[in-house]
Amino acid sequence: MVTVAHYVGLSFVLFTIGVVGVLIRRNLLTVLMSIELILNAVNINLVAFARQLGDLTGHVFVVFVIAVAAGEAAIGLAIVVSLYRLKSTVSLDDASEMKG
Secondary structure (H helix, E strand, O other): OOOHHHHHHHHHHHHHHHHHHHHHOOEHHHHHHHHHHHHHHHHHHHHHHHHHHOOOHHHHHHHHHHHHHHHHHHHHHHHHHHHHHHHOOOEHHHHHHHOO
């Protein structure tokens, strides 16, 4: 039987992979994918606890998190395309030169 502890463990693993990816990687696309992993880890927790409590509030929050993730992906992709056109690379070291 799968319990909430299993979901929390899976969420912890995904969250840890996401944080490590954000902190270590220098490629902007990899960092954006790591942020998506973090958001999905939060979604797993929200759904697992909402199901355990029998409440729909967690599911509503998941819909909002998915909407935010979609916006983040669209804006992130636009930044990646702009950076690639300007510098011909998607390295975060080159992105720091795009400030003001």
